[in-house]
Amino acid sequence: MDFDLTEEQRLLRDAVERLVAEEYDFDKRKAYAQEPAGFSPARWAQYAELGLLGLPFPEALGGVGGTPVETMLVMEAFGRGLVLEPYLATVVLGGGLLLLGGSAAQQQEMVPEIARGRLRLAFAFGERQARYDLADVATTATAAAGGGFVLSGAKGVVLHGDSADRLIVTARTAGGPREREGISLFLVDAQAAGVTVRGYPTVDGLRAAEIAFREVRLGPEALLGPRDHGLDLAERAIDLGIAAVAAEAVGAMSALHELTIDYLKTRKQFGVAIGSFQALQHRAVDMFVALEQARSMSYLATMMAEAEDALQRRRMLSAAKVQIGRSARFLGQQAIQLHGGVGMTMEYKAGHYFKRLAMIDTLFGDADHHLALVAESGGLIDAA
Amino acid sequence: MDLRFTPEEIAFREEVRRFFREALPESIRRKMVDGRHLDKADIVAWQRILNARGWAVPDWPVEWGGTGWTPVQRYIFQEEMQQAPAPQPLGFGVNMVGPVIIAFGSEAQKRHYLPRIRNIDDWWCQGFSEPGSGSDLASLKTRAERVGDHYLVNGQKTWTTLAQHADMIFCLVRTNPRVKKQEGISFLLIDMKSPGITVRPIVTMDGGAEVNEVFFDDVEVPAENLVGEEGKGWDYAKFLLGHERTGIARVGVSKQRIRRLKELAALEPAGGGRRMIDDRRFREKIAAIEVELKALEMTQLRVVSAERQGRSKKPDPASSILKLKGSEIQQAVSELLMEVVGPYAMPYQPDEEGWNEPPIGADYAGPLAPTYFNWRKISIYGGSNEIQRNIVAKAILGL
Numbered sequence: 001m002d003f004d005l006t007e008e009q010r011l012l013r014d015a016v017e018r019l020v021a022e023e024y025d026f027d028k029r030k031a032y033a034q035e036p037a038g039f040s041p042a043r044w045a046q047y048a049e050l051g052l053l054g055l056p057f058p059e060a061l062g063g064v065g066g067t068p069v070e071t072m073l074v075m076e077a078f079g080r081g082l083v084l085e086p087y088l089a090t091v092v093l094g095g096g097l098l099l100l101g102g103s104a105a106q107q108q109e110m111v112p113e114i115a116r117g118r119l120r121l122a123f124a125f126g127e128r129q130a131r132y133d134l135a136d137v138a139t140t141a142t143a144a145a146g147g148g149f150v151l152s153g154a155k156g157v158v159l160h161g162d163s164a165d166r167l168i169v170t171a172r173t174a175g176g177p178r179e180r181e182g183i184s185l186f187l188v189d190a191q192a193a194g195v196t197v198r199g200y201p202t203v204d205g206l207r208a209a210e211i212a213f214r215e216v217r218l219g220p221e222a223l224l225g226p227r228d229h230g231l232d233l234a235e236r237a238i239d240l241g242i243a244a245v246a247a248e249a250v251g252a253m254s255a256l257h258e259l260t261i262d263y264l265k266t267r268k269q270f271g272v273a274i275g276s277f278q279a280l281q282h283r284a285v286d287m288f289v290a291l292e293q294a295r296s297m298s299y300l301a302t303m304m305a306e307a308e309d310a311l312q313r314r315r316m317l318s319a320a321k322v323q324i325g326r327s328a329r330f331l332g333q334q335a336i337q338l339h340g341g342v343g344m345t346m347e348y349k350a351g352h353y354f355k356r357l358a359m360i361d362t363l364f365g366d367a368d369h370h371l372a373l374v375a376e377s378g379g380l381i382d383a384a
Numbered sequence: 385m386d387l388r389f390t391p392e393e394i395a396f397r398e399e400v401r402r403f404f405r406e407a408l409p410e411s412i413r414r415k416m417v418d419g420r421h422l423d424k425a426d427i428v429a430w431q432r433i434l435n436a437r438g439w440a441v442p443d444w445p446v447e448w449g450g451t452g453w454t455p456v457q458r459y460i461f462q463e464e465m466q467q468a469p470a471p472q473p474l475g476f477g478v479n480m481v482g483p484v485i486i487a488f489g490s491e492a493q494k495r496h497y498l499p500r501i502r503n504i505d506d507w508w509c510q511g512f513s514e515p516g517s518g519s520d521l522a523s524l525k526t527r528a529e530r531v532g533d534h535y536l537v538n539g540q541k542t543w544t545t546l547a548q549h550a551d552m553i554f555c556l557v558r559t560n561p562r563v564k565k566q567e568g569i570s571f572l573l574i575d576m577k578s579p580g581i582t583v584r585p586i587v588t589m590d591g592g593a594e595v596n597e598v599f600f601d602d603v604e605v606p607a608e609n610l611v612g613e614e615g616k617g618w619d620y621a622k623f624l625l626g627h628e629r630t631g632i633a634r635v636g637v638s639k640q641r642i643r644r645l646k647e648l649a650a651l652e653p654a655g656g657g658r659r660m661i662d663d664r665r666f667r668e669k670i671a672a673i674e675v676e677l678k679a680l681e682m683t684q685l686r687v688v689s690a691e692r693q694g695r696s697k698k699p700d701p702a703s704s705i706l707k708l709k710g711s712e713i714q715q716a717v718s719e720l721l722m723e724v725v726g727p728y729a730m731p732y733q734p735d736e737e738g739w740n741e742p743p744i745g746a747d748y749a750g751p752l753a754p755t756y757f758n759w760r761k762i763s764i765y766g767g768s769n770e771i772q773r774n775i776v777a778k779a780i781l782g783l
Contacts, residue, residue: 296682
């Protein structure tokens with residue numbers, strides 16, 4: 001049992017933190033967001049050069065052979081910088097799905113391309129009626145005469161769906177609505193006939209898309225993972241995503257807390273620094289406790305993200321998402337409150353952290369959703 | 385980063401667990417599960433069992449009976465003890481005065497007191513708080529005047545836990561009223577049988593009387609009962625309060641109480657033929673606490689891991705977080721343990737010797753509301769949660 005980083009991991013963390021500090025200040029980020037894709041292709045190329053885009057992949061596939069710990073370190077640093085690039089969508093979710101469920105041919109074709117920065121993916125799992133239920137899939141893929149499938153339906157709030165070259169889509173190949181069985185995953189070219197992508201900015205400055213599929217013809221090689229039994233695969237990838245955004249949230253919360261403490265020490269009212277007031281000190285401490293509890297659960301999520309025991313893994317990842325959501329909401333709200341008026345402005349960084357933290361709660365299921373999952377699974381501690 | 389314990393640590397956990405299963409008297413375990421009062425004989429008997437096994441004072445230096453365990457082993461031991469559930473060895477001796485004597489006491493004090501603390505031959509209590517000195521402890525007024533070869537002590541201590549059983553009390557006393565308040569304080573060991581000491585119980589809202597007022601009226605204390613130097617008592621007290629924070633989060637206690645809560649929720653009716661455990665809202669209330677507790681357990685493991693690396697020889701400031709969150713969680717669990725029995729939280733059923741009425745409602749219901757009342761103390765004692773926040777604001781946040 002230890003929480004130490006290896007020498008390589010420390011070097012990686014330092015390198016990514018330095019990159020974020022140098023290339024991701026407030027003004028640069030604003031400029032990146034104005035680029036056509038909504039992020040910086042130059043930064044993306046730099047991540048590829050540094051090996052970040054191949055971090056979780058085996059060396060045989062052009063990767064670095066990292067574990068979820070390496071991903072955590074990158075995401076935490078990205079959280080501090082409010083990084084805009086589609087690392088979560090492409091490397092964590094897309095790459096994760098390929099590694100977990102892809103055939104050798106699919107992996108060899110796509111994983112090295114991701115690592116080189118030449119292929120971007122998006123995971124289209126959400127639907128309008130489903131809220132956070134991954135099994136509530138109305139999109140259908142019916143077997144086509146002569147092999148292959150025909151895909152029809154619509155996916156909503158697909159992270160970075162407008163800049164992806166390929167989409168990974170959950171669709172029903174059997175079974176009724178909301179059944180766990182009968183779901184399959186498909187690789188779909190974003191340019192394919194019948195695919196309509198409506199991209200838009202999200203309120204936290206990132207990008208997403210509503211995507212419609214109208215009788216899109218797919219070859220048999222488009223199937224990713226087992227036919228009809230794809231939900232486990234989707235859940236495992238979402239768990240990798242939860243661990244990643246937990247780390248991102250911890251990075252954002254740390255930075256926002258530091259920003260707030262600095263403000264308390266420098267802002268003067270009534271002739272003294274406002275940080276000398278006990279009411280504000282205690283609030284700052286409660287924020288710190290929320291942050292450290294979230295950090296602890298980010299570590300847990302990271303270490304459980306690839307656990308074989310699915311029930312334990314799902315429980316712990318849900319528990320982590322509950323803690324992250326609650327901590328982020330409390331810390332974010334109090335950070336704005338303690339800043340007063342300046343915290344409200346678009347020109348100040350605190351509000352941007354606040355918005356990202358609020359949106360991370362809605363990613364992959366919010367705190368209430370995951371609390372219900374923890375409770376339904378019997379909780380974290382077995383009865384006497 | 386790795387959550388797994390080593391094979392040696394897993395074997396150690398098994399060894400400890402087996403010991404608690406075999407050595408803890410069933411009558412004591414039952415009282416712990418039910419949340420009933422332990423009497424003096426229970427606590428003495430259990431600590432002597434631990435001492436016979438060599439485990440009464442794991443954290444002490446080996447030469448004084450400590451085990452030389454790693455921080456991880458100490459953590460495992462604490463957690464298993466709390467989950468057994470077994471009583472902790474009497475903290476006033478083992479975790480408070482013992483370490484102070486080891487660090488600052490004379491050779492004679494060490495040789496006399498330390499073995500007696502281990503075996504609970506002396507029952508110790510703590511004389512810190514006074515009616516006018518709670519969070520502002522350094523303002524204490526109990527006077528100790530040096531007269532020849534002894535001190536003459538006059539004043540009053542309060543909230544003295546289990547003083548009714550005590551043989552000895554360690555006191556902060558004012559030996560010099562003419563210097564800065566922190567610098568005029570000394571640390572005295574006082575025999576509770578000394579003439580001039582009066583103990584008066586304070587009945588708390590749960591109906592129990594575990595705390596007392598202790599009055600000192602011209603009490604003569606031999607000068608050799610001074611610990612360390614005159615005027616250094618405040619430093620020793622800070623050492624004591626910062627020392628031995630393992631287990632302060634009481635994660636094992638909360639785990640055990642949540643297990644108990646789920647056990648009772650499976651028994652308690654929720655109306656309409658259902659049980660409380662079937663009530664979605666109640667289950668989510670439990671789950672919310674479990675999530676916080678899991679996070680706290682991880683936070684505690686982070687502190688233990690850092691300790692093992694020797695990165696924090698001094699008490700980790702994170703231990704303030706452990707106390708803050710740990711107390712909130714224990715209180716939240718005690719609240720649900722009262723709620724789970726619904727209207728049967730109401731009947732007043734004293735938990736005392738000689739009360740032999742048949743139980744009203746389920747036999748487990750009686751102590752649940754009183755425990756909820758009593759556990760409000762957890763966020764008050766040992767430096768209130770507001771004082772803990774002051775410490776974190778200053779020591780960690782630099783405010």
